[in-house]
Amino acid sequence: MKNSSSTNSEAVDSPCRRQCCLDDHDVCLGCGRSLSEILEWGKADSERRRAICQAAQQRLRPTPFCR
Template structure:
């Protein structure tokens, strides 16, 4: 079972905003993430782009995921 995550493997905290440069989460959110239920994770993820934009940070483009069972070659 996978956990919904906004992580893009750019794990550094912006010292001015206290937000992760890659995903926009705070350290407490990152630490609590595995213990959150799906609804709480999705609610936080929905607000991350605006949170990052409001803080003047670059908002990363979402990664596109291939449906399960498809290969990388098209």
């Protein structure tokens, strides 16, 4: 039986796509992470990395244009 701590320590792959280009809000257009999240990645634990990935995916989702 796995305990929750072993799940939290599983490796989380970086969402980096090597298409780094920051927009006006310091968000990478390639992976969706903010500049602060990119800098934090190396020291972040697996739980935080999953949260960063989830937030990045939300930023990359297309949004409807306002008319």
